[in-house]
Amino acid sequence: MRNVLSCPFCQPNERVLLENETAYVVMSNPRKVPGHMLVIPKKHYLIPKELSQNEIIDIFNLIFKLEDRLIPELGIGCDIRQNYRPFQKQSNLKIDHIHFHVIPRSFKDYIYNTVEKFETDIFVKLDDLERKSIEKLIKG
Numbered sequence: 653m654r655n656v657l658s659c660p661f662c663q664p665n666e667r668v669l670l671e672n673e674t675a676y677v678v679m680s681n682p683r684k685v686p687g688h689m690l691v692i693p694k695k696h697y698l699i700p701k702e703l704s705q706n707e708i709i710d711i712f713n714l715i716f717k718l719e720d721r722l723i724p725e726l727g728i729g730c731d732i733r734q735n736y737r738p739f740q741k742q743s744n745l746k747i748d749h750i751h752f753h754v755i756p757r758s759f760k761d762y763i764y765n766t767v768e769k770f771e772t773d774i775f776v777k778l779d780d781l782e783r784k785s786i787e788k789l790i791k792g
């Protein structure tokens with residue numbers, strides 16, 4: 653486990669825009685689009701499933717509040733992402749302390765035009781063998 657003293661998300665500062673008992677909101681810096689926000693649990697977790705039910709509720713309450721305020725002004729929709737990538741080293745673009753991205757989106761916006769329009773080739777039609785294999789993993 654990382655030393656929480658060196659974790660930038662363990663020390664919320666004047667950048668905090670909204671908060672509740674267990675989570676807070678800051679603007680992502682760097683950001684992908686204007687209004688790109690981060691919702692961060694106050695407690696240091698490396699694995700999403702470590703979050704308590706109360707923390708999950710608090711996090712999603714902040715996410716929904718952000719959607720209410722950001723979508724009418726900065727987008728038509730919103731992406732909510734949580735990237736769990738323990739295989740990547742922490743850097744200025746990747747912080748181990750789990751967090752959720754809230755990213756206002758619009759039709760053919762900057763993210764679409766720079767990244768997503770090139771992603772269409774990675775989609776593969778789901779076949780029965782794969783469907784059954786994944787279904788077995790999930791259902792046990």
Ligand SMILES: [Zn+2]
Nearest residue numbers: 659662696749
């Ligand atoms: Zn932390």
